[in-house]
Amino acid sequence: MGAAVDLNTTLTALADPTRRAILARLAEGEATVNELAEPFPISQPAISRHIKVLTNAGLVVQRVDGTKRPCRLAAGHLSELDEYLSMLRTALETNYARLDRLLASEAKKEST
Amino acid sequence: MTLELKTEGDTHVVVTRRFAAPPEAVFRAHTDPALIQQWMTGPDGWTMPVCEIDPTPGGTFRYEWSNGEQGFYSTGEILEVDPPNRIVHVERMFLPDPTPDNHITTTFTADGDGTLMHCRMTLPDAESRKAMLASGMEHGMEASYARMEALLGEG
Numbered sequence: 720m721g722a723a724v725d726l727n728t729t730l731t732a733l734a735d736p737t738r739r740a741i742l743a744r745l746a747e748g749e750a751t752v753n754e755l756a757e758p759f760p761i762s763q764p765a766i767s768r769h770i771k772v773l774t775n776a777g778l779v780v781q782r783v784d785g786t787k788r789p790c791r792l793a794a795g796h797l798s799e800l801d802e803y804l805s806m807l808r809t810a811l812e813t814n815y816a817r818l819d820r821l822l823a824s825e826a827k828k829e830s831t
Numbered sequence: 832m833t834l835e836l837k838t839e840g841d842t843h844v845v846v847t848r849r850f851a852a853p854p855e856a857v858f859r860a861h862t863d864p865a866l867i868q869q870w871m872t873g874p875d876g877w878t879m880p881v882c883e884i885d886p887t888p889g890g891t892f893r894y895e896w897s898n899g900e901q902g903f904y905s906t907g908e909i910l911e912v913d914p915p916n917r918i919v920h921v922e923r924m925f926l927p928d929p930t931p932d933n934h935i936t937t938t939f940t941a942d943g944d945g946t947l948m949h950c951r952m953t954l955p956d957a958e959s960r961k962a963m964l965a966s967g968m969e970h971g972m973e974a975s976y977a978r979m980e981a982l983l984g985e986g
Contacts, residue, residue, distance in 0.1 A: 800838065803964035808836045810873065815834060815848055817870040818860055822852035825859075825866075 732776035737761070738769050739806060742792065745779065746802050749791040841957040844964070846950040854939040857946045858915030861937065862886035872896070886912055892920075903927065915939055926966060931959035 732738055741755055756766040770790055773779040781788045835847040850857050860866045864882040872879050873896055881895035886909055895904040907922030918937045924930045934953040939946050954960040 800961065800964065803961070804836055804838070807964055808834060811836065811846065812834045813874060814871055815850075817872070818857075819850065821860060821866065821870050822850055822856055825856060826852060 728776045729778065732772050732778055733805065735769070735772075736809075737766075738773055739809075741766070741769055741773065742778065742802055743806060745790060745792045749789045751787050751789050755790065838960070839951075842954045842960055844952040844954075844960065846948075846952075848948050849942060850946045850948060851944070852946060853944070854915040854941050854946045857939050857948060858918075861918065862912075862914075867894070874898075885909070886918070888912055892922075924966065930963060930966065931955045933963060 733742075737759060740758070744750060744755060744758075752763060752767055752770065755770070756763045759766060770779060770781070774781060774790075777793055779790050780793050781790050833848070835845075837845055839845050860870065862884065864884050867884065868879045868882045871882075871894065877896050877898045879894055879896050881893060881904070883894075884890070884892035886892075888909060888911055890909040891906065892909065893904060893906045896902055903924060903926050905922050905924045907920050909918065909920045911917065911919035916939055919935070920937075921932050921934050923932055931954060935950060936953075937948065937950045939948055941947075952963075954963055
């Protein structure tokens, strides 16, 4: 499965914060579309579209259980630890981008 | 200025990043409470209403974050300081239960007209490291939610 999905598809799938949050939720275990949609103020069809992108990227697999379609992380694609690292990277970068601007404004203050 | 974040062995996390300012300025931004409060605020929508730090060996610090509804804080001790190149400290977060001690060595090295920051965290064991990374992820998720709300607010 992994070989059939190119890196760009995976990166595009990971570029969206909602999809990263869905992956983070799935890192805790299997969940239905309803359960995944719960924390988001967006419609269930919108969540379903996000899940489709993640499925196409080979990051998530969906199984059939009666009328439900529970989702889980695809095995061996991204480890839980890698997922945590990716989210922490985003959080840290938010801080450091702010520090960049602060350092630039401090430098300006000193030169005037 | 790409941020590099990776694990090392079972208990370390290493962060490196370059800043377009000399080590003196980057060191000050990490030790002056008035400056720390302006950038170490985490996801959009969060602020740091309390920022106390005595950046001398044996000194302590306390940072408190709030988004108006929820909050959490961290405390720790400064173990070594060598301005403007090196800070060694230990910290724990209260979420609200205290997390295991995170020993952090941060170095600032002149790199042309900028600074290369290297930050090495050491957790007591692999499980605590995973928990620390997971809590960072929750805050990353917070940022995602906040950004998404802002986006929806525009529509």
